[in-house]
Ligand code: SF4
């Protein structure tokens with residue numbers, strides 16, 4: 001008999017389960033071929049490539065929600081279309097953005113941001129915030 005122990009209460013397993021539920025993807029299906037990373041047009045700008053992102057989620061590596069790649073990804077779905085396992089990688093990243101915004105309690109009022117901040121904040125962060133705040 002195999003016993004599986006699950007952590008609870010905000011731990012890394014909870015993040016994995018949240019991402020899987022929100023994205024409706026099974027991250028366990030990823031066999032780490034790296035195709036998603038190889039096909040990403042913004043790979044050079046990312047601090048964590050898509051295949052590594054999935055690995056970090058599965059192994060509970062901390063700090064995933066703080067990665068800039070979540071906001072650098074433009075949702076082009078190239079990774080999703082090329083994944084040999086049919087995993088919607090773009091949707092997984094979208095789910096992480098959603099969780100980050102919800103857990104961070106962020107509520108950006110774009111019109112109130114100073115020009116300097118607008119130049120620094122990744123465009124996807126602004127778009128994701130607007131999406132959330134406009135339902
Ligand atoms: S392309 Fe698919 S199977 Fe390959 S590493 Fe990326 S998510 Fe995993």
Ligand code: SF4
Nearest residue numbers: 040073074076077079
């Ligand atoms: S959806 Fe994001 S991670 Fe996937 S290829 Fe496009 S930019 Fe890269």
